[in-house]
Amino acid sequence: MTIPIDDALARLDGALARLEAAVARRLDADAAPDDRDAELAIMGEDRARLAAALDLASARLATVEATTDQVGRRLDRAIEAVEGVLHPAEETHRPA
CATH class of the missing domain: 1.20.5 (Single alpha-helices involved in coiled-coils or other helix-helix interfaces)
Known part of the structure; x- marks a missing residue:
């Protein structure tokens, strides 16, 4: 049985990874003319x-x-x- 907090932390880690990737793409796009x-x-x-x-x-x-x-x-x-x-x-x- 998975603890609901562990599921929430896993989803939070995934969301943070996606956010970091989006920020990195945005910074790359802004840096390149x-x-x-x-x-x-x-x-x-x-x-x-x-x-x-x-x-x-x-x-x-x-x-x-x-x-x-x-x-x-x-x-x-x-x-x-x-x-x-x-x-x-x-x-x-x-x-x-």
Whole structure:
């Protein structure tokens, strides 16, 4: 015949073992970074890197556009000068 106190102590020991295992699992889960948090951190870093690259590319594009405009104006002036040398009579008869 089992004494009721012995049964209660056995059940208590089992419950404590399960509780200790659950606490250990929880501590392990809290200690290891969540995959989602790590992925979000990586995405944040990628976003910052891509934003910096986009800013740099935009600045380069603005510089290229300004240079292209300047070169276009210089070419127009050069073409007009060459045409003026090649056809000086037409310059005097051109309507204004």
